[in-house]
Amino acid sequence: MSPRSAVVVTGSELTRGGRQDANGPFLARELAARGLEPARILVIGDRPDELEAALREGLGADLLVTSGGLGPTHDDRTVEVLARVAGRDVVVDEGLEARIGEFSRSLAERYGRPYSEFEMGVRKQASLPEGALVLGLAGTAPGLVLEVDGTVTIVLPGPPGELRRLWKKAVEAAPVRAVFERAEAPERRVLRFYGVSESAVARALAEAGGEGDGVEATICAHDGEIEMLLLGGSEHVAQPVREALAPYLFAEDERSAAEIVLEACRERGVSLAAAESCTGGLVAARLTSVPGSSDVFRGAIVAYDDVVKANQLGVPEGILAAHGAVSAETAEAMAAGARGAFEADVAVSVTGIAGPAGATPQKPVGLVFLHAQGPAGNDRLEIRFNGDRDAVRSRATAAALHLVRRLLTQSSHEQA
Amino acid sequence: MSPRSAVVVTGSELTRGGRQDANGPFLARELAARGLEPARILVIGDRPDELEAALREGLGADLLVTSGGLGPTHDDRTVEVLARVAGRDVVVDEGLEARIGEFSRSLAERYGRPYSEFEMGVRKQASLPEGALVLGLAGTAPGLVLEVDGTVTIVLPGPPGELRRLWKKAVEAAPVRAVFERAEAPERRVLRFYGVSESAVARALAEAGGEGDGVEATICAHDGEIEMLLLGGSEHVAQPVREALAPYLFAEDERSAAEIVLEACRERGVSLAAAESCTGGLVAARLTSVPGSSDVFRGAIVAYDDVVKANQLGVPEGILAAHGAVSAETAEAMAAGARGAFEADVAVSVTGIAGPAGATPQKPVGLVFLHAQGPAGNDRLEIRFNGDRDAVRSRATAAALHLVRRLLTQSSHEQA
Numbered sequence: 001m002s003p004r005s006a007v008v009v010t011g012s013e014l015t016r017g018g019r020q021d022a023n024g025p026f027l028a029r030e031l032a033a034r035g036l037e038p039a040r041i042l043v044i045g046d047r048p049d050e051l052e053a054a055l056r057e058g059l060g061a062d063l064l065v066t067s068g069g070l071g072p073t074h075d076d077r078t079v080e081v082l083a084r085v086a087g088r089d090v091v092v093d094e095g096l097e098a099r100i101g102e103f104s105r106s107l108a109e110r111y112g113r114p115y116s117e118f119e120m121g122v123r124k125q126a127s128l129p130e131g132a133l134v135l136g137l138a139g140t141a142p143g144l145v146l147e148v149d150g151t152v153t154i155v156l157p158g159p160p161g162e163l164r165r166l167w168k169k170a171v172e173a174a175p176v177r178a179v180f181e182r183a184e185a186p187e188r189r190v191l192r193f194y195g196v197s198e199s200a201v202a203r204a205l206a207e208a209g210g211e212g213d214g215v216e217a218t219i220c221a222h223d224g225e226i227e228m229l230l231l232g233g234s235e236h237v238a239q240p241v242r243e244a245l246a247p248y249l250f251a252e253d254e255r256s257a258a259e260i261v262l263e264a265c266r267e268r269g270v271s272l273a274a275a276e277s278c279t280g281g282l283v284a285a286r287l288t289s290v291p292g293s294s295d296v297f298r299g300a301i302v303a304y305d306d307v308v309k310a311n312q313l314g315v316p317e318g319i320l321a322a323h324g325a326v327s328a329e330t331a332e333a334m335a336a337g338a339r340g341a342f343e344a345d346v347a348v349s350v351t352g353i354a355g356p357a358g359a360t361p362q363k364p365v366g367l368v369f370l371h372a373q374g375p376a377g378n379d380r381l382e383i384r385f386n387g388d389r390d391a392v393r394s395r396a397t398a399a400a401l402h403l404v405r406r407l408l409t410q411s412s413h414e415q416a
Numbered sequence: 417m418s419p420r421s422a423v424v425v426t427g428s429e430l431t432r433g434g435r436q437d438a439n440g441p442f443l444a445r446e447l448a449a450r451g452l453e454p455a456r457i458l459v460i461g462d463r464p465d466e467l468e469a470a471l472r473e474g475l476g477a478d479l480l481v482t483s484g485g486l487g488p489t490h491d492d493r494t495v496e497v498l499a500r501v502a503g504r505d506v507v508v509d510e511g512l513e514a515r516i517g518e519f520s521r522s523l524a525e526r527y528g529r530p531y532s533e534f535e536m537g538v539r540k541q542a543s544l545p546e547g548a549l550v551l552g553l554a555g556t557a558p559g560l561v562l563e564v565d566g567t568v569t570i571v572l573p574g575p576p577g578e579l580r581r582l583w584k585k586a587v588e589a590a591p592v593r594a595v596f597e598r599a600e601a602p603e604r605r606v607l608r609f610y611g612v613s614e615s616a617v618a619r620a621l622a623e624a625g626g627e628g629d630g631v632e633a634t635i636c637a638h639d640g641e642i643e644m645l646l647l648g649g650s651e652h653v654a655q656p657v658r659e660a661l662a663p664y665l666f667a668e669d670e671r672s673a674a675e676i677v678l679e680a681c682r683e684r685g686v687s688l689a690a691a692e693s694c695t696g697g698l699v700a701a702r703l704t705s706v707p708g709s710s711d712v713f714r715g716a717i718v719a720y721d722d723v724v725k726a727n728q729l730g731v732p733e734g735i736l737a738a739h740g741a742v743s744a745e746t747a748e749a750m751a752a753g754a755r756g757a758f759e760a761d762v763a764v765s766v767t768g769i770a771g772p773a774g775a776t777p778q779k780p781v782g783l784v785f786l787h788a789q790g791p792a793g794n795d796r797l798e799i800r801f802n803g804d805r806d807a808v809r810s811r812a813t814a815a816a817l818h819l820v821r822r823l824l825t826q827s828s829h830e831q832a
């Protein structure tokens with residue numbers, strides 16, 4: 001029987017404070033890729049009775065992963081409650097206490113506080129259920145692996161960066177590898193589309209045979225990018241889908257659109273710049289989030305004011321007067337201006353109405369003009385996005401990245 | 417006895433695909449503010465047996481809110497499973513079918529598809545458990561309220577924008593208001609700090625008496641901003657905390673730092689621009705995410721290349737040569753350059769090493785220099801951020817916003 005996993009994420013900032021959980025989805029995706037998709041992700045607050053109930057429930061699985069509750073304050077109860085549920089004592093690991101103490105001394109120095117203020121927290125964070133395997137430290141909290149009545153439990157700290165670092169160690173720990181070996185990592189295909197509707201992608205899946213016969217499919221849309229995740233022996237489904245949606249398929253891996261654009265620039269030896277209005281810096285931010293983007297990306301001008309469009313990007317006053325800031329003509333002039341200002345080979349521009357204000361009778365909220373210009377020519381896009389201000393901005397940002405991708409990967413042509 | 421709530425969020429993109437859940441935290445925060453904080457948020461995939469188990473569990477509460485599973489495809493099972501668990505028939509609401517049909521016809525036209533492809537989905541989305549109250553449509557999915565054996569169930573679509581729109585209607589529905597009236601919305605205080613460590617905030621809370629006596633506290637840190645949420649009659653705790661941390665307290669409401677900065681500019685009749693290097697557009701993006709920012713914000717230059725710093729921002733070659741791109745001198749020149757280029761009263765600049773590459777023996781990853789300049793003077797900050805590339809960038813962005821806030825709200829002074 002295939003082993004099962006459970007994921008428990010704790011923190012009252014999640015059940016009360018509106019904070020989004022980044023750990024549950026990360027862990028679930030990692031587990032699903034190994035054939036251990038959790039049936040549910042349980043997100044709980046700091047109440048000890050809820051924590052106990054959730055851990056007991058999680059211990060019904062073969063692998064339980066917990067996030068949070070490993071800090072130095074009274075609210076942090078994961079170790080104490082897990083030990084109680086597991087019927088173990090809590091013991092202080094003195095080697096660990098020394099290491100956490102050393103790290104805390106440097107924090108104390110840095111904050112100008114006496115070490116005595118940290119001492120109790122250090123001792124608490126070095127207190128573990130008897131028999132726990134220490135994965136390592138990230139910050140002041142240790143990651144742990146504990147076997148409880150046949151369930152391998154991985155106990156990780158809440159801050160997402162710390163959790164991901166210690167997860168990399170957890171997957172190497174012997175008890176965890178033993179569970180992974182009993183699971184069967186499913187075949188996994190990712191097909192990513194842009195420029196087509198989610199319903200068309202769903203239809204292509206259905207026409208290719210859909211789910212069943214060991215094939216599970218998830219279709220997920222985000223800012224116009226549609227991701228089809230196929231688990232199981234799915235080539236007989238993937239191939240017809242690829243063919244039906246060939247013009248829209250832009251990747252079969254997890255690279256972001258920004259990474260794909262930067263690689264396309266790198267391969268062609270071209271530099272890139274951006275001129276943004278309604279996206280306000282999001283295009284540049286997404287490109288620069290990729291390490292190494294400075295090889296290719298020279299910069300951007302966020303021209304929020306029309307005067308800036310004229311002064312910084314050299315958009316002719318005549319074009320602004322005749323067509324307005326939100327127009328194909330202005331988008332083209334912005335792209336050309338960015339190429340010149342940054343001495344870049346390729347530039348992309350975005351100008352539109354993000355809303356809620358700014359619409360005119362001819363130009364509604366969501367109307368956006370984009371332009372990509374390079375040595376090979378031009379590519380243009382006019383589109384009306386649905387949704388609120390945030391949605392229009394992030395969808396326009398994705399559109400800008402895909403427009404550059406298209407300019408670079410196809411022969412030059414114009415789009416209505 | 418105070419009524420209890422449950423939140424069930426469905427979608428395999430959450431349990432398998434790595435997508436973060438935005439709905440659970442939103443709903444939980446809304447419920448907590450009304451005195452109905454859910455004990456847990458349950459995130460499940462698309463499997464019908466899991467959905468049934470989760471709904472049965474949720475129906476143990478007085479108020480159950482579900483998200484997702486209301487689409488037109490076979491994967492969308494919330495209505496069917498809820499009806500089964502509630503022992504109700506599923507009936508087609510013909511008025512609703514007409515409305516969804518009308519909306520789908522315009523989608524069909526827009527995508528150039530025959531309406532026949534949408535028909536089955538329309539009928540499915542107009543099929544409701546008998547006795548359900550329709551809240552309205554967002555997209556093609558209706559929001560519903562259904563009373564099941566004493567539990568008021570609110571059934572909402574998965575896309576976050578749609579869920580939030582229909583939630584506004586749900587809270588006005590009579591059965592929902594009846595549950596809210598039985599709950600007691602707790603007193604609620606939010607204290608937000610910047611420039612102080614999370615441990616110092618935790619210490620101030622403890623010294624003020626901490627939790628207990630009807631006071632619940634959550635401390636949540638994000639990009640250097642520390643939020644203390646106090647529920648219950650907590651003024652006797654809040655006041656000592658305010659006093660102890662007065663220099664760091666920047667808000668007692670939920671406005672973002674960007675909103676606060678723009679309001680401060682508006683109040684003083686000043687315009688704002690930005691010059692960014694390692695933050696790559698994030699400062700401009702956060703400012704422009706606020707509707708109405710164009711009153712104040714003129715634009716930004718993302719100067720990713722040193723040549724751009726010189727050409728676009730007028731940073732003297734001598735400064736770049738003597739001190740390097742990552743220096744207090746360059747940050748000052750960038751801010752002055754942005755003020756000039758955008759004819760802005762105030763400008764903020766950021767230059768640093770986001771990592772993982774780019775460090776030198778003297779300048780480690782995470783080192784960032786910031787500068788804010790306005791009519792009243794200058795404010796400077798040199799800081800070394802922990803964390804990976806994303807963390808350095810988002811922490812530096814928050815630092816830039818708070819530096820402008822500080823420049824505007826205090827008399828001009830220099831910071832080391």
